Amino acid sequence: MTLNIRKTILAASIALVSFAPLASAQSVLDNYSPVTADLLANPPKSDWLFWRGNYANHGFSQLDQINKDTVKDLELAWAWPMADVGIQETVPLIHDGVMFLQTSNGIVEALDAKTGDLLWTYRHVLPELPASWSYQANQARRQKNSIALAGDKVILTTPDAKLVALEAKTGKVAWEKQVLDWQKGYSYTIGALIADNKIISAISGCSIAGTAGGCYIMAHDLETGEEIWRFNTLDDPKNPKQGESWGEVPPENRWGGTPWATGAYDPELGLTFWGVGMPGPYAELIRGSGEGEVLYTNATIALDVKTGELKWYYQHLPRDNWDLDSPFERVLVDQEIDGKVHKLLISVPGKNGIAFALDRETGKYLWSKETVKQNVVSKIDEDGTVHINEELVPTAVGQPVLACTSVSGGKLWQAGAYSPLTQTFYVPLTEACNEVTPTQSEFTAGNAVGSVKFGPRVLPEGIDQAGLFEALSITPTAGDHKWQHRQRPTPTSSVLATAGGLVFGGDAGRYIKAFDQETGEVLWQQRLNAPIGGSPVSYEVDGEQYLVVPTGYSNSASSISSAFPEVPLPNGNGNSIFVFKLKQNAQ
Secondary structure, eight states: OEEOSSOOOSSSOOOEEEEOOOHHHHHHHHTOOOBOHHHHHSOOTTOBOSTTSSTTOOOEEOOOSSOTTTGGGEEEEEEEEOSSOSOOOOOOEEETTEEEEEETTTEEEEEETTTOOEEEEEEOOOOOEETTOHHHHHHHTOOOSOEEEEBTEEEEEOTTSEEEEEETTTOOEEEEEEOSOGGGTOBOOSOOEEETTEEEEEOBOTTBGGGTTOOEEEEEETTTOOEEEEEESSOOTTOHHHHHTTTTOOGGGOEEOOOOSOOEEETTTTEEEEEBOOEESSSHHHHTOTTOOOTTTTEEEEEETTTOOEEEEEESSSSOOSOOOBOOOOEEEEEEETTEEEEEEEEOOSTTOOEEEEETTTOOEEEEEOOSOOOSEEEEOTTOOEEEOGGGSOOSTTOOEEEESOTTOBSOSSOOEEETTTTEEEEEEEOOEEEEEEOOOOOOTTSBOOOEEEOOOBOOTTOOOOEEEEEEEEOSSOEEEEEEEEESSOBOSOOEEETTSEEEEEBTTSEEEEEETTTOOEEEEEEOSSOBOSOOEEEEETTEEEEEEEEOOOHHHHTTGGGOTTSOOOSSOOOEEEEEEEOGGGO
């Protein structure tokens, strides 16, 4: 028996494109202009060209029509159901009044951003997977921000490990490239970064049995898809320390090291910055790495965008035994103090919820700050060396340890936002713990090699609220708590900061909320059809500012829902987007 994700195809993909015969909608496409390198370097405030708005991953909109005074006057402009079910982590991109919406299973839709009219739909035809390949099938349902805009193309990364360039005006395939072998387990779950006229992408599936020894960040030619360079996060012959950190484990027995979130780019330094996830198997007892740090897992790496050469790395959590990976968004911040420009990289990179600041030119550790309750890191030295809690390292198969945070706690894929107005980083977080028990398991095709059993997610002792929106004031020397908003339901979306002094974020209780950037006061909220998901973004068409809010099924909601049973989750999937603007008489 097989699981038919779309339609059987083993040779080449067949593009399924449909068009909407609307004259008014077509005129929007007629006015669509190429997304040039200059536009990417300096995005117009009316557009949203990246998953986090710019190369620095700020998650900040320069629009201020919707602000502290006017946010109360938001009303629904239009809504749209997504084209497929699955885990909802999408990020709409908007340029010249056209919204591009990527959905699980390799579907892209173009919509009129003003009216919500459908312009075209592209459906990537996926291979049929054996029913036993459950983890790999799930990869197709968990795609995140998997499109990028460049020139007159939309760049799609697919669950069957392809790069596809679509014509932005028609949705037709301009070219496609099979990057890695999906039959081994490789897939894309995040979108590409367009930098230096290259498509910089990162592969997933690196914890599947067939992908041992290779997990890659890659650069491809923007015009043809031909590979330019690749960097292997699991095997770096140029750095002997990297190999030694795995102990006696050879490359062919290494898994993990997945870059789960799209990187950032500093054109001035010529560097692209990526976070890397956990090692596999999860417990060092099973993977055989002993007390080795297992580089470059749970690290930030800086790569030369032209060559892919490693410039520096910093490891946020060595010897991960609990699947508390640290791959999430890296945010680039410049601050001028006493005439000196400090080039920072800030992040709450992983599930233990610890915030870090690094010098992004050198990788030097600057400071760290705890947010949620965690017990896996015992201390961090002044030079940035991270020490784990040795008491939480299992020494026998079947031995449970209680790890805080949990596999679905702390900082997850939901991205934080940095506001240059307040020099504050706003982060959605979850309080949670769970037991982690090493197991002996057979590695089979299409399935993960975790070899661990997770207990139920529970709240830490003394805490009765799972959700936390954290505001961290950022300087080159410290990150301090500006404000915290605690609530029972957990955050389930990325957050968006705006020039209107607001921070938008959503939760498992189906509320999208607008917080005051300075105080954390909730100034507006609206309950929608499903947990808020993906990333809220803002754009402008014909002088009007819009707020688009994705909703839908979320692992982040279901995995900890027992902590807030009074807020039942919907039975349906509910994957949709809701688009708001100000009432006409309120502007």
